[in-house]
Amino acid sequence: xxxxxxxxxxxxxxxxxxxxxxxxxxxxxxxxxxxxxxxxxxxxxxxxxxxxxxxxxxxxxxxxxxxxxxxxxxxxxxxxxxxxxxxxxxxxxxxxxxxxxxxxxxxxxxxxxxxxxxxxxxxxxxxxxxxxxxxxxxxxxxxxxxxxxxxxxxxxxxxxxxxxxxxxxxxxxxxxxxxxxxxxxxxxxxxxxxxxxxxxxxxxxxxxxxxxxxxxxxxxxxxxxxxxxxxxxxxxxxxxxxxxxxxxxxxxxxxxxxxxxxxxxxxxxxxxxxxxxxxxxxxxxxxxxxxxx
Amino acid sequence: xxxxxxxxxxxxxxxxxxxxxxxxxxxxxxxxxxxxxxxxxxxxxxxxxxxxxxxxxxxxxxxxxxxxxxxxxxxxxxxxxxxxxxxxxxxxxxxxxxxxxxxxxxxxxxxxxxxxxxxxxxxxxxxxxxxxxxxxxxxxxxxxxxxxxxxxxxxxxxxxxxxxxxxxxxxxxxxxxxxxxxxxxxxxxxxxxxxxxxxxxxxxxxxxxxxxxxxxxxxxxxxxxxxxxxxxxxxxxxxxxxxxxxxxxxxxxxxxxxxxxxxxxxxxxxxxxxxxxxxxxxxxxxxxxxxxxxxxxxxxxxxxxxxxxxxxxxxxx
Amino acid sequence: xxxxxxxxxxxxxxxxxxxxxxxxxxxxxxxxxxxxxxxxxxxxxxxxxxxxxxxxxxxxxxxxxxxxxxxxxxxxxxxxxxxxxxxxxxxxxxxxxxxxxxxxxxxxxxxxxxxxxxxxxxxxxxxxxxxxxxxxxxxxxxxxxxxxxxxxxxxxxxxxxxxxxxxxxxxxxxxxxxxxxxxxxxxxxxxxxxxxxxxxxxxxxxxxxxxxxxxxxxxxxxxxxxxxxxxxxxxxxxxxxxxxxxxxxxxxxxxxxxxxxxxxxxxxxxxxxxxxxxxxxxxxxxxxxxxxxxxxxxxxxxxxxxxxxxxxxxxxxxxxxxxxxxxxxxxxxxxxx
Numbered sequence: 001x002x003x004x005x006x007x008x009x010x011x012x013x014x015x016x017x018x019x020x021x022x023x024x025x026x027x028x029x030x031x032x033x034x035x036x037x038x039x040x041x042x043x044x045x046x047x048x049x050x051x052x053x054x055x056x057x058x059x060x061x062x063x064x065x066x067x068x069x070x071x072x073x074x075x076x077x078x079x080x081x082x083x084x085x086x087x088x089x090x091x092x093x094x095x096x097x098x099x100x101x102x103x104x105x106x107x108x109x110x111x112x113x114x115x116x117x118x119x120x121x122x123x124x125x126x127x128x129x130x131x132x133x134x135x136x137x138x139x140x141x142x143x144x145x146x147x148x149x150x151x152x153x154x155x156x157x158x159x160x161x162x163x164x165x166x167x168x169x170x171x172x173x174x175x176x177x178x179x180x181x182x183x184x185x186x187x188x189x190x191x192x193x194x195x196x197x198x199x200x201x202x203x204x205x206x207x208x209x210x211x212x213x214x215x216x217x218x219x220x221x222x223x224x225x226x227x228x229x230x231x232x233x234x235x236x237x238x239x240x241x242x243x244x245x246x247x248x249x250x251x252x253x254x255x256x257x258x259x260x261x262x263x264x265x266x267x268x269x270x271x272x273x274x275x276x277x278x279x280x281x282x283x284x285x286x287x288x289x290x291x292x293x
Numbered sequence: 294x295x296x297x298x299x300x301x302x303x304x305x306x307x308x309x310x311x312x313x314x315x316x317x318x319x320x321x322x323x324x325x326x327x328x329x330x331x332x333x334x335x336x337x338x339x340x341x342x343x344x345x346x347x348x349x350x351x352x353x354x355x356x357x358x359x360x361x362x363x364x365x366x367x368x369x370x371x372x373x374x375x376x377x378x379x380x381x382x383x384x385x386x387x388x389x390x391x392x393x394x395x396x397x398x399x400x401x402x403x404x405x406x407x408x409x410x411x412x413x414x415x416x417x418x419x420x421x422x423x424x425x426x427x428x429x430x431x432x433x434x435x436x437x438x439x440x441x442x443x444x445x446x447x448x449x450x451x452x453x454x455x456x457x458x459x460x461x462x463x464x465x466x467x468x469x470x471x472x473x474x475x476x477x478x479x480x481x482x483x484x485x486x487x488x489x490x491x492x493x494x495x496x497x498x499x500x501x502x503x504x505x506x507x508x509x510x511x512x513x514x515x516x517x518x519x520x521x522x523x524x525x526x527x528x529x530x531x532x533x534x535x536x537x538x539x540x541x542x543x544x545x546x547x548x549x550x551x552x553x554x555x556x557x558x559x560x561x562x563x564x565x566x567x568x569x570x571x572x573x574x575x576x577x578x579x580x581x582x583x584x585x586x587x588x589x590x591x592x593x594x595x596x597x598x599x600x601x602x603x604x605x606x607x608x609x610x
Numbered sequence: 611x612x613x614x615x616x617x618x619x620x621x622x623x624x625x626x627x628x629x630x631x632x633x634x635x636x637x638x639x640x641x642x643x644x645x646x647x648x649x650x651x652x653x654x655x656x657x658x659x660x661x662x663x664x665x666x667x668x669x670x671x672x673x674x675x676x677x678x679x680x681x682x683x684x685x686x687x688x689x690x691x692x693x694x695x696x697x698x699x700x701x702x703x704x705x706x707x708x709x710x711x712x713x714x715x716x717x718x719x720x721x722x723x724x725x726x727x728x729x730x731x732x733x734x735x736x737x738x739x740x741x742x743x744x745x746x747x748x749x750x751x752x753x754x755x756x757x758x759x760x761x762x763x764x765x766x767x768x769x770x771x772x773x774x775x776x777x778x779x780x781x782x783x784x785x786x787x788x789x790x791x792x793x794x795x796x797x798x799x800x801x802x803x804x805x806x807x808x809x810x811x812x813x814x815x816x817x818x819x820x821x822x823x824x825x826x827x828x829x830x831x832x833x834x835x836x837x838x839x840x841x842x843x844x845x846x847x848x849x850x851x852x853x854x855x856x857x858x859x860x861x862x863x864x865x866x867x868x869x870x871x872x873x874x875x876x877x878x879x880x881x882x883x884x885x886x887x888x889x890x891x892x893x894x895x896x897x898x899x900x901x902x903x904x905x906x907x908x909x910x911x912x913x914x915x916x917x918x919x920x921x922x923x924x925x926x927x928x929x930x931x932x933x934x935x936x937x938x939x940x941x942x943x944x945x946x947x
Contacts, residue, residue, distance in 0.1 A: 135311030138590045139582075140548030147582045150570035151319040186716035187726075190777065193676050194730030195703035204729065208720045227436045231552050234438050235567055250439060254556075261446040268439025276434040283430070 008177045009291045011212040025288040032284025035277035042274060046093030055084035057091040057244045066260045077263050079249065080256055081242075085263065089270055092244035099159050099238065099245075100226035100274070106160070107167035108218040114168070115175020116210060120183055120202055130176060136169040145228050149237040159238045163229055167221055174217045178210045216282075216291055223278040230271045246270045298598050305594050312590060313365070316583040317358050320575045370583075371576040375568070380580035383565060388547075388584055391554070391561030395546035397482035398489065403539050405486075406493025413494065414501025425494055432491025441484040441556035448480060455480050458558035481557040485550055489542045496538045500531040533604035540596035544589040616690060617651035618817055619675075619706075619785055624648045624684035626670055630890060640890045644670040646841040648684075649916070652785070657811065657818040659832030659849070661825060661864065663886055667841040668821045672789045675819070676706050688785070704734050707778035711790035713770035717762040723747075724758035727777045734781050746776035750806060768799035772806065779814065787819045792827060804831060825868050829853065834924075837861045840889055840897045843916055847925040857919055857927040860898045896930065906930070908937045 026032055045052065055074075061082030069077040069085070076085035118129040136144065148162035182188065183206070191201045230247030232238035239245040241252065249267035257264045336344070345351045349360050364371070370380040413425035449457035456477050504510065504527050513523045551563030558564065562581055569577035625648075627641035645667040652658045660668050673679040675686060677699045686693040686702075693702050707730075710716040717726050724743050731739035744754040750772040762770055771791065778786050788807070792800045808831065811818060822828050828835060828849075835852050837845040837860065845858040856862040886901075887893055893900050899909040908930050916928040930936035 131307060132311070134308055135315060138308050138312050138593070139315070139586050140545050140589055142545075142551060143548035143582065143585055143589075146551055146566065146570075147316075147319055147578070148322075150566065150578055151323040151575070153324060186710040186712055187718045189673075189678050190708070190710065190716050190774075191718075191729065193678060193703055193708050194733045194781070195700040196729070196733040197700075200733060205718050205721075209718070223434055227434075230436060231438055235552065235555060235570075237570055250442070254442060257442065257446050257450055261450050265439070265443055265446060268436060268442065271436045271439060272434065275436065276431065279430055279434045 054087035088244040103163035111171025119179025398485035402486035402489035410494035410497025429491035544592035618654040659828035662838035
């Protein structure tokens, strides 16, 4: 299923007004805009869920189990314990989106740092970092995530850790490739020739020139991470019950497919919609930034 | 060619070593005492120490690794805590089933993906191209464990055409090539094929588009070659890259089938893995991950060498 | 030697060999002898031109001087202080600066040119980096009010190279290494930039090391010329002397390959043929013997040493033809016309 490639994004050099151009191109891209609006709605409703006047997502009812969508009082029906589906889906966005996006953010910083160091310093430092990265590349991402989560056991923190470990190597590889490209340019030599130390050269001259490609690449990982994160919970090695989380809800509702099949599919629709929007928005960003592979 | 192969083989060794370290580390990072599952609750301190020594757990971690890896090299992967059977027996039986599933998915995905991708690349910027692109981005965005459930709802629950779980009418063992068994394969294989269809289509589209815009294609038309002859040239140029993508996909299919096997109760390595996780059967977990990762490493090696055999440009770099 | 004769920059036996990795285990297979035992002195206020074919080690020498490439062996002394022993690389870099060939690649595309110029002054903790940068911009002919906030891609090649020169000067260095600094410019722009360099040299009392493959340009700006071949110095002489007489056969062929402006003075002698030998495995003896019309047995056997043509002459050459004791059949007769 989901997997990770490391095509290195080639971002054109910054020009005056580049970013405002990117924004205006992005704004004129209807698909990207719709996705951005949907994602924003998902994030905002998840964040502000307690103030939306929803039913208690933990409050079950033995008599109102698995009621169909459209049942009075339960717009989207109830789950196998009689808890309100709408409320659980919206509350579920909190953990799902957090575990689905945070690992990429963490991997962006950790992998980016490692890759920039490896690419800038080169030599034995590069060899050590990149050989370790190669080892992690030997595992398909799904397998690695499940292996680490399976060993660590279920839990939000464990899922974060395992997914972050999964995404650090690809980000590192891209960051290293981009940085060693920049490293060979004369302006880096000129900066070094000024007597600046490595840290200053990296801070002032390298980061600004490698960040965009690494960022673009990281956005392309969010959808994979989302699917994997929910997948871990679906397997029972992610979020623990009774927390509302889309993957976990999909798992517990599986037993209901003979009673109320479409109810069981609902949490998956949320995962699908989010992942699709993330992919489309990332693609939109790439073309708005004139990125070539 | 041979020297390229040897060079690649030698590059694989440190990776394989690293993979073994990661698999060994999985047990080390697992919380709790690995022996709690088999240790009697009322074991005395002496009994506990004896047990620890029997499993070599009293030794320093690097020594434990060396013992583990030397056993491994002799084909000894330990015993499953849950079933008591040798891990190797359990894993290789299951991997066979997983391979069957992955191969079936590949048989579905590769031709469809190639066909769609080629159509899109050949008719670039047409409605057809956009439709294929939309399809492939949907394919890579869909959580396939959910798709599996949806297919079960449609074809098993509502229509009742296909079975929803297991690998055969008589349970999970003894696979046979008859319809009674093969109908069990249809839904999981189709589900598993969706993502690679999207990826292969995207790759082939980019490849075909790139190659068709190259100067040599114009030159071929200028030479008076027919459309079909030109396409043969294009296909040959695209073959190396396309094959390498597909080879890797096969590896991903095997590693990625875990969730799908859980959905369909397919008795493969993923199913084994999730059982191992829930029974805290760490030797089994470790063994399964190791075999799957090593398979993936081997697949990578084969793909690289095969690609070099097809594409003369690669050998030198 | 009096105190005033003391060279500002002194280089002794500079060596840099790059490893070539390969084979099944990726071991070091061979070494490229990019720079192999280069020595020279540069006096304060002087301009030393370095010429040679591409791949002869000119650029590596430049990068060694300012520590962008780590030397394997050799000493670099600036004002009598040895790099690494008496002064740090950071301190050296304040006194030696460099201008690169590619005016675009040597400027950070995401930095305004004012920031690019001021960066070095900031790094070295000099006071008023912005003021320095603006004054230098004005001095190299770019109005700071108009250009300070611009980005490299908004300037022409000549303008960018002026910025690179200003950037090199911001720390008030003593020595500026110009590595093919005008080679990529249009001829008219090249002349302007060369004039600017001459003016700046006089105004700031600079010492230049001017690396180029264009002999006419080198002649225009240099006081002395150093000729490199395969990582070694083969000839070193004041510009007038070398123009009058090229002592080394390699220098001779280099000069004869130069197109003449005078159609009656077109060279009839064959220019240098063939490619330079592989620096991974340079020929034994004199490295030029494989392409030299005057090569004798001694040239294959013994490595000629760089020395004055006659006792006390500032014209130095590394060729057995000029050493009466070398055993070369034409020894002492010089290069035949």
